[in-house]
Amino acid sequence: MSLARWAEPAVPEGAGSVGGAQGADAGRESPAIHTTDLRKHYRGTTALAGLSMTVRRGEVFGFLGPNGAGKTTAVKLLLGLVRPSGGEAMVLGAPAGDRETRRQIGYLPELFRFPGWLSAREVLFLHCRLLGLARETHPAAVGEALETVGLAPRAGDKVGTFSKGMQQRLGLGVALLGAPALVILDEPTSALDPVGRHDVRRVVLDLRRRGATVFLNTHLLEEAQQICDRVTVIDRGRAVATGTLAELLGGVASVRLRVSGLARTWWAGLTGFGTFSAAGEWVVAEGIAPGAVPDLVAAIVARGGRVEAVVPEHRTLEERFLELLAAP
Amino acid sequence: MSPTLVIARLTVREAVRRRLVAAFGVITVLLAALSAWGFDRLSHARNVTSGEVHVAIPQSLIVFMFMFSFVVALSASAMASPSVSTEIESGILLAVLTRPVRRSEVLLGKWLGLAGVLLAYSVVVSALEVGIVDLVSGFVPPDPVGAALYLFGEGAILLSVTVLLSTRLSAIATGVVAVALFGAAWLAGVVGSLGTLFKIGTLRSVGEVARFLLPTDGLWHGAIYALEPRSFVAQRLSQSSAAAGNPFFATAPLAWPYLVFVGAWFVLVMAAALYSFERREL
Ligand SMILES: Nc1ncnc2c1ncn2[C@@H]1O[C@H](COP(=O)(O)OP(=O)(O)O)[C@@H](O)[C@H]1O
Ligand SMILES: [Mg+2]
Numbered sequence: 061m062s063l064a065r066w067a068e069p070a071v072p073e074g075a076g077s078v079g080g081a082q083g084a085d086a087g088r089e090s091p092a093i094h095t096t097d098l099r100k101h102y103r104g105t106t107a108l109a110g111l112s113m114t115v116r117r118g119e120v121f122g123f124l125g126p127n128g129a130g131k132t133t134a135v136k137l138l139l140g141l142v143r144p145s146g147g148e149a150m151v152l153g154a155p156a157g158d159r160e161t162r163r164q165i166g167y168l169p170e171l172f173r174f175p176g177w178l179s180a181r182e183v184l185f186l187h188c189r190l191l192g193l194a195r196e197t198h199p200a201a202v203g204e205a206l207e208t209v210g211l212a213p214r215a216g217d218k219v220g221t222f223s224k225g226m227q228q229r230l231g232l233g234v235a236l237l238g239a240p241a242l243v244i245l246d247e248p249t250s251a252l253d254p255v256g257r258h259d260v261r262r263v264v265l266d267l268r269r270r271g272a273t274v275f276l277n278t279h280l281l282e283e284a285q286q287i288c289d290r291v292t293v294i295d296r297g298r299a300v301a302t303g304t305l306a307e308l309l310g311g312v313a314s315v316r317l318r319v320s321g322l323a324r325t326w327w328a329g330l331t332g333f334g335t336f337s338a339a340g341e342w343v344v345a346e347g348i349a350p351g352a353v354p355d356l357v358a359a360i361v362a363r364g365g366r367v368e369a370v371v372p373e374h375r376t377l378e379e380r381f382l383e384l385l386a387a388p
Numbered sequence: 389m390s391p392t393l394v395i396a397r398l399t400v401r402e403a404v405r406r407r408l409v410a411a412f413g414v415i416t417v418l419l420a421a422l423s424a425w426g427f428d429r430l431s432h433a434r435n436v437t438s439g440e441v442h443v444a445i446p447q448s449l450i451v452f453m454f455m456f457s458f459v460v461a462l463s464a465s466a467m468a469s470p471s472v473s474t475e476i477e478s479g480i481l482l483a484v485l486t487r488p489v490r491r492s493e494v495l496l497g498k499w500l501g502l503a504g505v506l507l508a509y510s511v512v513v514s515a516l517e518v519g520i521v522d523l524v525s526g527f528v529p530p531d532p533v534g535a536a537l538y539l540f541g542e543g544a545i546l547l548s549v550t551v552l553l554s555t556r557l558s559a560i561a562t563g564v565v566a567v568a569l570f571g572a573a574w575l576a577g578v579v580g581s582l583g584t585l586f587k588i589g590t591l592r593s594v595g596e597v598a599r600f601l602l603p604t605d606g607l608w609h610g611a612i613y614a615l616e617p618r619s620f621v622a623q624r625l626s627q628s629s630a631a632a633g634n635p636f637f638a639t640a641p642l643a644w645p646y647l648v649f650v651g652a653w654f655v656l657v658m659a660a661a662l663y664s665f666e667r668r669e670l
Contacts, residue, residue: 139486141670163488172479175398177405189394190487234483 090153092117092242092273093138098147100133100297107133109297110147117241120264120274122288122305124281126385130297131277132170135246138275139167152242163191166235170246170277173227176220180211180230183219184237191238205233208266210259224251232263243267246277261287281381295385306350308384314346314373315353322365330359344373391489392497399471399501408467412509415459416516423452424520431525443620445525449517450615450636453535456513457608460543464506465566468550470559471498476670477558485670492662499551499658503544510540531614538611541650542604546570548654549602552661555668573598577605578635603650606642613638 093115100108108130115121123131136142138149140157149156152164174183184202193201206212209229219227228251235243245264249257264274264287278284284291285305292302301308314334318341319326327336327343333356334347348356357367389397403409430448431441472495475481484494514536522528529535546566553562580595582588599606613621616638624637 136670141482141485143669159488159490162486165486167483167486169479169482169486172482174483175402175480177402186394186398187483187487189389190391190484190489192488231483 089117093151095149096147098149099145101145106297111299113292117273118271119289120268120287122284122291123277124284124291125294126279129294132246135244164241166240166243168231168235168245168248174219179216179218181215187234187237193238201237205236209233225256242273244275293384300384316342316344316371318342318368319365391493395494395497396500399498403505420516427521427524445527446617449521450612457539457542460510460539461546461570464543464547465550465563467502468547469554469562472554474559491666495665502547506543507540511536529615534614535611538607541607545604548657552657555664569602573602573605581635609638610642613641
């Protein structure tokens with residue numbers, strides 16, 4: 061199976077027929093993130109080796125890759141915390157790191173701390189001030205953030221007494237201040253318990269409902285599967301695949317079938333559905349388009365066949381992931 | 389409120405919360421009480437002539453202020469050495485610098501906050517010492533405000549150097565280098581005085597050069613002059629040239645070109661610090 065099509069720039073479904081409208085749309089709203097051949101070398105290491113990707117506005121975009129793949133480096137480039145060795149990155153229509161644009165970006169770093177001598181509430185107020193939010197809106201914004209991340213009961217406690225997970229919750233609250241158009245979360249659940257993970261999922265889905273774009277760094281396939289509209293799989297500084305998870309997981313399905321009442325090579329007239337091969341008393345049908353399995357079964361029945369069993373050939377997320385990473 | 393002021397306020401709050409201000413307070417009260425006792429003994433001693441007391445009181449005040457200048461300068465480097473590097477390492481700055489603020493605003497805010505603490509400390513300590521001496525002996529130095537400002541100036545200089553170093557070096561390395569520089573500058577000043585005393589040109593030029601590389605000792609001499617009774621300076625100068633070799637004695641106020649130089653030095657070091665921080669990758 062070719063991975064090339066996943067690396068192509070994403071085109072919204074049905075955009076082809078409304079090319080003119082799409083052009084106008086693009087002029088009015090640039091993509092949330094657009095990078096071209098973005099590279100970053102450290103002495104002796106290539107952290108990012110030519111990343112080209114587009115994140116559309118309003119989507120939850122997963123950046124999925126193993127440890128050391130270059131996820132954090134990419135995010136730091138997008139925020140202007142480090143300078144690129146080459147290539148280009150645009151965020152919300154401005155060059156990466158643009159100061160005014162940062163007003164619309166919320167960021168939860170991977171490894172970070174807040175001053176331990178401040179209380180959670182004080183950290184949030186500080187960030188309201190740094191964001192330049194109107195003073196009278198601060199208490200409401202802080203209260204809302206505390207509620208959202210479940211820290212309201214501990215709001216007055218010093219951050220120095222917080223567990224890593226609570227710090228991460230606070231970091232998420234800080235990233236939500238000021239109704240950002242883009243929220244970048246770098247491994248947001250790394251220190252969280254299952255409840256915390258659930259909360260993060262809820263927060264991300266709330267953000268999407270509000271129309272914000274979410275860029276989520278994660279090495280957890282499950283997390284990406286649960287909340288991301290699209291993902292880019294990154295490995296050793298390179299994007300190896302991009303698409304919806306359904307696509308990445310093999311947008312095409314494979315099933316094992318047991319059919320009686322027909323000739324031994326009953327599938328001869330059905331090759332439009334995929335490729336068939338006999339395996340004992342089973343037949344394996346591969347490369348079936350998404351949603352086409354019921355049609356295939358109906359076609360068999362229409363020919364007078366009796367479908368004894370249909371078993372989906374499961375390719376697990378991990379399998380697919382490893383396969384992607386093994387690709388040259 | 390501008391981001392610079394937000395950060396400055398945060399820095400001052402940190403100094404209060406982390407008991408830095410309390411530590412300053414305790415140390416100052418202890419040292420001031422000690423000096424009060426010493427000055428009282430000195431001015432009421434039976435076996436000392438009143439003429440001798442008139443010389444000894446200002447000299448002792450200068451020595452005490454010298455100690456406080458050490459406290460100010462070393463505190464400046466202790467406070468500032470973790471200010472940038474440690475906050476980069478721990479990730480505190482990641483959240484701050486991704487806000488719509490300039491890096492320069494954050495750095496200047498930190499500088500302002502720490503400088504504010506140092507200024508307050510310098511003024512309080514000077515007022516306390518001068519007040520004690522006045523109370524006990526009736527001696528008032530000619531320019532106490534100038535002395536306090538020079539004291540602060542020394543701290544501010546070390547603060548700026550430390551902030552510059554802290555944009556690149558770890559907190560420990562920064563602290564060590566800053567304290568060593570301060571010590572070396574003071575020693576170079578003493579060496580220069582000895583050069584003047586014994587008319588050894590090379591030694592004198594060591595002192596001269598050091599005054600320009602790190603102007604802490606230069607400003608300290610401004611503080612000394614501000615604390616010396618004018619009559620005493622004239623008398624000392626007419627008596628012997630040995631006075632010029634005394635590291636606790638200044639023959640003249642700081643010349644204004646030197647003060648202009650110190651101003652330029654500040655601008656240069658802070659510009660270097662801002663540039664270095666701007667270029668730093670996080
Ligand atoms: N400051 C740095 N100096 C040198 N190498 C770095 C630095 N930051 C990251 N790297 C290297 O770049 C690669 C990608 O790191 P990172 O982006 O943190 O990966 P991820 O977030 O995907 O786990 C790693 O090999 C890492 O060691
Ligand atoms: Mg990472």
